[in-house]
Amino acid sequence: QSDKASVTITSRYDGVVKRLYYAPEATAYVGRPLLDIETESTGATRIKEHPEGQHKSLATPAVRRLAAEHNVKLAEVLGSGKGHRVLKEDIMAYLAQQTGAILSTPTPEPPQTDYLTRHVPETTKVQASHASSFDGIKKDKTEPIKGAEPNPMFVTSFHLPVFTGCDVTSLVILRQTLKPLAEKYGVTLSYLPFFIKAASLALTSFPILNASVDEACENITYKASHDIGFAMTTSQGLVVPVVRGVQRRSVLDVARELARLRAAGQAGSLSQTDLTSRTFTLSNIGSIGGSYAAPVIVPPEVAIGALGRIQLLPRYNADGELHGRHILCTSWSADHRVIDGATLAKFCVEWRGYVETPGSMLLHLA
16 A cells, blocks of 8 residues: 555465465555465475675665664665565664674564464465445544655645535525524524535545644544534634534534634634634635635644635526526645545535535434
8 A cells, every 4th residue: 555545466476375464454564474375386485595795685764764874784784574675673683793782672563463374264365455434433543544654845734725616506595594594593594504514424424534643644533523613803813713513513503603603702702622622624715705715734634625705607507598506616625645636526525515405414414
């Protein structure tokens, strides 16, 4: 698996798998055996000795860095990995041999388990696959980020932008219908509660966008709660209060909480809880007349959206007739170190589906 794709590794040999060194979903380490295959030709042995003289050494960037730090020439080190690959422990053993000192060793790799003998029939043929899915995040879940090592050029979020337009004519009509009912509950119904609720529904399908990464971009934490922030201008400047647990709230409840946060923001009385620990952010630039933007991700979040103003624009229908439609421009950014373009685009399509057909949100009410 690289930072872009997961691929199936085909075997160069015909035979029977006799041993697996890792369980499914476990991290397989570079230079270590993955599996043993029994072929028709027997008597094969693993060669560990290098030919006399200098040779081209195989090693990962981390091992090469370790060697450089200790002024060790890789060509002089006997590699114990596959294909004579030099491992970290080979460097440490070489240094100990040269100096006679007892050196601290790198964090040991997990023991290799003979998983096959316990769980796989003896006649299992060579086959590899990887699948990952989410049935909904019930509680926060942290796991290592899979794929290539982060590019040192991108020590902070590497923004991946996506722009799209939405026909929200149906939402405009629905809001006009529901406004009088919301007012009976003391709530002024804007478009933002619909947008926030649609984001929560889409995040349920794509939980990687409702996540955080650590500073080194080595671990990702999928957040169970959809704590969605929205940028708001106040007399004290820009603030981003948070609507917590949007996945459990109705559109009316989101609108009520937005009203509370807006009032507290204008009064300068937002609490620390109101302003911290959000998992996803929406910026409503349309409230001041903007259409498209390039929203900037605020770590440790991994995604953000910006919503433009709704404009009445001419559009052709399926019969070629020109009609006025209400069009919303949206801009999205994701951290490309952990989110690929296809995932962000699919999220945008699902979010757009909810705001273009707002009645579909009813199907997801608890």
